[in-house]
Amino acid sequence: MSFIIRKEVLMDVVVKRIESCFSCPLGPTRINPVPGEGSLDSPVMFVGEGPGEEEDKTGRPFVGKAGRLLTQMMEEVGLSREKVYITNVVKCRPPNNRVPTNQEMLTCSHHLLAQIQIINPKVIVPLGATALNFFLEKKVSITKMRGKEIEWIGGIILFPTFHPSYLLRNRATGPGSPYDLAMQDMKRIKEYYDKYRKI
Ligand code: URA
Numbered sequence: 001m002s003f004i005i006r007k008e009v010l011m012d013v014v015v016k017r018i019e020s021c022f023s024c025p026l027g028p029t030r031i032n033p034v035p036g037e038g039s040l041d042s043p044v045m046f047v048g049e050g051p052g053e054e055e056d057k058t059g060r061p062f063v064g065k066a067g068r069l070l071t072q073m074m075e076e077v078g079l080s081r082e083k084v085y086i087t088n089v090v091k092c093r094p095p096n097n098r099v100p101t102n103q104e105m106l107t108c109s110h111h112l113l114a115q116i117q118i119i120n121p122k123v124i125v126p127l128g129a130t131a132l133n134f135f136l137e138k139k140v141s142i143t144k145m146r147g148k149e150i151e152w153i154g155g156i157i158l159f160p161t162f163h164p165s166y167l168l169r170n171r172a173t174g175p176g177s178p179y180d181l182a183m184q185d186m187k188r189i190k191e192y193y194d195k196y197r198k199i
Contacts, residue, residue, distance in 0.1 A: 007040040010118045014111060018091045024107040026050075026092035026100070032059035036087025036115060043122040043196035044079075044189060046070070047112070048088045048163065049130040050100050056093035061086045066164040070127070073164070073183060077190040084193070085119050087112065089134045105134050116156075122196040124156055125189055128163025142166075147185050159192065161185035 015035045021027055034051040037060060046062075054064030062070050062081075071081055090100040090108045100108075116124070126132040129142040135158055136150070142160060150158040162182045173179045 007118050011040055011115070014114045014118065017114075018111050021091070021108075021111070024090075024092075024104045026090060026094055026104055026108075029095050030092040031056045033091045034059055034061050034088060034093075035091055035111070036061055036085060038081060038085035039083055040085065040119055041198055042084045042119065042193070043198075044083075044125065044193050045085045045087065045116065045119055045121040045123070046125045046127060047131045047135075048086075048127045050088050050090040051093040052097050053093070061088055062164075066168060069164040069167060073186050076183070077186045079186070079190050079193060083197075085115070085121070087115060089131050099130055105130075109134075122157060123189070123192045124152065124158050125185075126158060126160045128166060131163075132158070132160045147181065147188070157192070159185070159189065161189075 018033045018035045021033070027033075030051075034055045048062060051061065052064045052066070054067070055061055061067070070086075074080060074084070089105050089112060091111055092108075094100050094104070124135070126135055129140070132142055132145060133139050135152060142162060146161050148160070150160070152158045162178050162185075164182075167179050167182055170178045
C-alpha cells in the first residue's frame, strides 16, 4: 500500500515548526512569525528578506507598503498573489527592519528549504540582494544580476529582481529606471509562470 501525503499537510508541519521556533534571536522579539502564503502548486516562488512591521503584526508576507507595490506590479502583468507562493528568507521580523545576520539566515534556512522541497518550484525569484546572496552563498550585486537566469540546485532557475522597498526609495519610472527594469522582470516572471504552470 502506498500513501501520498498532501502538500498542505506537509506545509502545515513546516508552519507549526516555524510557529514554535525560537532558534535565533529574532524569535523572542517577534509578534507573529510570517511563514509565507500562496499556492503550493505554483511554479514560481517569491522570496524576500524578512518580515517588516505590518507583516509582524499580521503574520502575512509582503502586506506593508513594499508588499502593496509588489502586489500591484504582479497584477499589472496578470499575476496574482494567490497564484504564486510568497515568503522570506527569515520568518521573524528583525528589530527595526535591520538586515538579518548571516547566522540568523543560516539558522532559519531549514524552514525555507523545506518549503522549497514541498512546493518544488521551477523558478525562485529572490527579491533584493539579501535574498539573492542567501541563495548564492556569496555577495553579488543585485543591479548586475537582476533579470538573469541563474541555475540553482536541482535545476531550479533563480531569477532575481529588485526588492520593492528599493523601488519605493527610487521613485523614477522612466525607461531604464529601477521600476522599469523590475517591470520587465515581472513580465518575464509571468512568462515563466505561464510556461511551467500545471494546467
Ligand atoms: N520586506 C520583505 O523582505 N519581506 C516582507 O514580507 C515585507 C517586506
